[in-house]
Amino acid sequence: MAPLTASYPVEQALVDKELSQRALRDIALIEAALAGNSRGYEELLGSYRKSVTYLVLKMVGNSDDAEDLTQEIFTKAFRKLAHYRPDFAFSTWLFRIATNHTIDFIRRGKLQTQSLHTALTDESSKRFSLDVRDPNLNPQEVYIQQQRMQIIKQGVQSLPPKYAKPLSLRYFQELTYEEMATELKLPIGTVKAQLFRGRQMLRAVFKNSRALI
DSSP: OOOOOOOOTTHHHHHHHTOOHHHHHHHHHHHHHHTTOHHHHHHHHHHHHHHHHHHHHHHHOOHHHHHHHHHHHHHHHHHTGGGOOTTSOHHHHHHHHHHHHHHHHHHHHTOOOOOTTSOEEOTTSOEEOOOOOOSSOOHHHHHHHHHHHHHHHHHHHTSOHHHHHHHIIIIISOOOHHHHHHHHTSOHHHHHHHHHHHHHHHHHHTTTSSOOO
16 A cells, blocks of 8 residues: 555645654544545554553553543544644644543542441531432343343444454453454554444444443
């Protein structure tokens, strides 16, 4: 396949700013991705995944959360890709999205908690206790959850095997990335890229569905 080249309508601005070869390559990949070439997405993901994961990991201190957040960050960034402008480096734009998304995650995790056995006092100084719902699902909820999972499995099976297999291994068999790479006989980076693309395709399948992905 011939190498991707940039033909952005701001070529003169790029020359004036003497952007690096990496910046020019990123713009070419962005243009290819927006034109529907999956290679553009995959190469952007491969170039910046480790950097984004490292940034997120430093902020959250948990590798599993960092991996999940990285997937969410790239999903968000790729959805907004058409809004990127080459006035500054793509990495700067991407890391800003990563930082803001991670900060939101951290804030959600810092909700105040209260012991269930502690008596509380309302504004009129009356004491009361908390009534908390049983965390176990009732039979109706179990049925709904089973039906939802069945719908999601059907959606996964509708995808090309290249993307259906990684999704099944990750979410139905709960394999780690390393175990998936061994099972599929592929590099971990390729596995993650296929998983990312598979999740995008699955979201498209369920765009008008009530099933949550």
